[in-house]
Amino acid sequence: MRRIAQSEPTPEAVLSGQVSVDLSAISDNIKALKKRTAAPHFMAVVKGNGYGHGLVDVARTAVAAGADWLGTAQLSEAITLRQAGITVPVLSWLYLASQTSATIREALEYDVDVSLGSVGQLEVLAGIAEQLGRPAVVHLELDSGLSRGGARKENWPELVAQARKAEQDGTVLVRGIWTHLAWADVPAHPGNAAAVAEFEDAVREARAAGLDPQLRHVSSSANILDRPEFHFDMVRAGLAIYGLAPADHLDPADFGLRPALSVTAPLVMVKKVPAGTGVSYEHQAITHEPRYLGLIPLGYADGIPKGISGRSLVQIAGRKVPVIGKVCMDQFMVDLGPDASGIEVGDTAVLFGDPAGGAASADDWGAAIGSHGDEIINRIAPRLPRVYESSAYECPDYQEAPSDVA
Ligand SMILES: Cc1ncc(COP(=O)(O)O)c(C=O)c1O
Numbered sequence: 001m002r003r004i005a006q007s008e009p010t011p012e013a014v015l016s017g018q019v020s021v022d023l024s025a026i027s028d029n030i031k032a033l034k035k036r037t038a039a040p041h042f043m044a045v046v047k048g049n050g051y052g053h054g055l056v057d058v059a060r061t062a063v064a065a066g067a068d069w070l071g072t073a074q075l076s077e078a079i080t081l082r083q084a085g086i087t088v089p090v091l092s093w094l095y096l097a098s099q100t101s102a103t104i105r106e107a108l109e110y111d112v113d114v115s116l117g118s119v120g121q122l123e124v125l126a127g128i129a130e131q132l133g134r135p136a137v138v139h140l141e142l143d144s145g146l147s148r149g150g151a152r153k154e155n156w157p158e159l160v161a162q163a164r165k166a167e168q169d170g171t172v173l174v175r176g177i178w179t180h181l182a183w184a185d186v187p188a189h190p191g192n193a194a195a196v197a198e199f200e201d202a203v204r205e206a207r208a209a210g211l212d213p214q215l216r217h218v219s220s221s222a223n224i225l226d227r228p229e230f231h232f233d234m235v236r237a238g239l240a241i242y243g244l245a246p247a248d249h250l251d252p253a254d255f256g257l258r259p260a261l262s263v264t265a266p267l268v269m270v271k272k273v274p275a276g277t278g279v280s281y282e283h284q285a286i287t288h289e290p291r292y293l294g295l296i297p298l299g300y301a302d303g304i305p306k307g308i309s310g311r312s313l314v315q316i317a318g319r320k321v322p323v324i325g326k327v328c329m330d331q332f333m334v335d336l337g338p339d340a341s342g343i344e345v346g347d348t349a350v351l352f353g354d355p356a357g358g359a360a361s362a363d364d365w366g367a368a369i370g371s372h373g374d375e376i377i378n379r380i381a382p383r384l385p386r387v388y389e390s391s392a393y394e395c396p397d398y399q400e401a402p403s404d405v406a
Helices: 011-016 023-034 047-051 055-065 075-083 102-109 119-132 156-169 190-208 221-226 362-368 373-379 390-394
Strands: 002-004 018-021 041-045 069-074 090-094 113-116 136-141 172-178 215-217 234-237 261-266 269-273 291-296 313-316 319-324 332-337 348-352 386-389
Touching: 023 041, 023 055, 023 234, 023 386, 041 055, 041 215, 047 055, 047 069, 047 373, 055 069, 055 075, 069 075, 075 090, 075 102, 090 136, 102 113, 102 119, 113 119, 113 172, 119 136, 119 156, 119 172, 136 156, 156 172, 156 190, 172 190, 215 234, 221 234, 291 348, 313 332, 348 362, 362 373
Parallel strands: 018 386, 041 069, 041 234, 069 090, 090 113, 113 136, 136 172, 172 215
Antiparallel strands: 002 386, 018 261, 261 348, 269 291, 291 332, 313 319, 313 348, 319 332
């Protein structure tokens, strides 16, 4: 049984291509990853609409597979999880601290833990918590070198002192301390050990100030696979749960991980062209001999990178054929070669998916444009319907969310 998610797509939308998400791959990946860590807690990072796989479906699958925490960047994503009836702890780490923020208020009401990286944020959270009559549960973030969120080490003593004071006032409860590594995707880089040493100092300082953080967390996917000494009390797994390579030297298959997402589209036209035929805008490609061209109804409006032309292969009827000519907004062409026998209009073209099935992977596409698989999967446009394999319903505690969750 397959299920088409999001707003019911029109038949034309389905005919123009789809994103298939194999939730059993996400489930299996999480189980495999959990075996690689002794950390007592496992966070599945489901930000960015579950890395394009679908926020709520991924979250439910992750929880059923043993993730006891979920992580989102935006508070709105965390609120969506709660509104879907998901009750496991959720940490959210990116928000505009404003005393009048209805989103922060709602997140706190929904028991969402939030990251805290400055005294300014602390004042706002404490103020809102006071109005609500309950403490904001926070994870203090150390900026250990990424220069993104979090407090730098010179600002850390003031943050922990103020957090302790707010705990005593009953407006804040510090549940965790965390950092995100600048060299997260290069596990062997010496910058990681230096950042972790700084993190351990920060935890010591927090404890000396009277805080009692239960959860120390540092590692994302690459360090889950490669640096067990960085796992602390919880790991935060993103890319690896989706079966993508978290670092250039780490092949997901070596760790029993497989991609969950594939993008397919029907071949909507096959035509024979003579030698010397220009293909697509500005005739970026020109045939040297009579060739067959195939037309795929997906383009950069669907998230297909323009840079993929001439650099990647699409699988059709068991053959791998190159993308040629400029990728257009809604369509692109493939070179079916001098002989297209065995290929017909309506055949399914697999753009990328599980390499075990012979297709290119999202990582291959990422490498082809000088990036990584995460950029490829995250840019797939919402207009493409997501179709979920039936395995979602086999998750032991899978249940449809009630439509009227308060
Ligand atoms: C704070 C934080 N933790 C964990 C992750 C997961 O990283 P990865 O997808 O490499 O596992 C991310 C993603 O960028 C992140 O921003």
